[in-house]
Amino acid sequence: MDFTQTHFELFGLPQSYALNRDMLDSAYRELQNTVHPDRFASQPEAEQRVAMQWATQVNEAYQTLRHPVNRGVYLLKLQGIDALDANNTKMAPAFLMQQMEWREAIDDARAGKSMDTLDALSDDLHAAHRRIEAQLAELIDAAHDYAGASEAVRQLRFMDKLIAEVGDVYEELES
Structure with missing residues (x-):
């Protein structure tokens, strides 16, 4: 080997x-x-x-x-790009706005102790995750747009954190 x-x-x-x-x-x-x-x-x-x-x-x-994020980071590393470089935090304004809305929805679900709201939010986050994964595949595999892929990797990483946070809220509400 x-x-x-x-x-x-x-x-x-x-x-x-x-x-x-x-x-x-x-x-x-x-x-x-x-x-x-x-x-x-x-x-x-x-x-x-x-x-x-x-x-x-x-x-x-x-x-x-x-792991989708790690795979993206690795593929970009093979191209000489550090996707998670602390100096590169650029994200599309629309994604940043959506991110704020998701965070507010998590806070609302927690405050209202609403499993239904949390379920709907979880579905929305997973759907967004799948969309970003598909976009990442397009950017890396077809377009070879590594700068765009780098941003998509950061978005996907953020989505993982949000999904984990929703999981934490589920645990809080169940206990």
């Missing part, structure tokens, strides 16, 4: 944002079975260390590719 391979090469997948999760999962299981440290327990210590390094790399690559 070659430690210089990209995550996509490691799993034998095309380098693109649009990803076949079943193929990724299958390739992961196959590689994990091949490099799992338990298979090398009776081998010399050097081979055990290499197997552990491979298993670690396979796990890290899998976690990166299976």
Whole structure:
């Protein structure tokens, strides 16, 4: 195995944002079975260390590719772009306004202890997440618009935080 391979090469997948999760999962299981440290327990210590390094790399690559934000960040990194650079916080004004509305809706649902409002908000956030993922695939895979993709990655990351916050409010209201 070659430690210089990209995550996509490691799993034998095309380098693109649009990803076949079943193929990724299958390739992961196959590689994990091949490099799992338990298979090398009776081998010399050097081979055990290499197997552990491979298993670690396979796990890290899998976690990166299976998560939409991390996959976008990784693909942009391969293009020499740091999508999460702290100095680049540019976002479309319309997205910023929508973000404020979502935050207010979360606060309203929390204050009103309204599960119905929270359910509707959760549906809206997940739909927006899927739209941004589709946009990100278009920007990276087809248009090769990496500046636009960088902004979309930041938006997607924000959506993940909002969805997690909604989950926290669900927990608060259920307890």
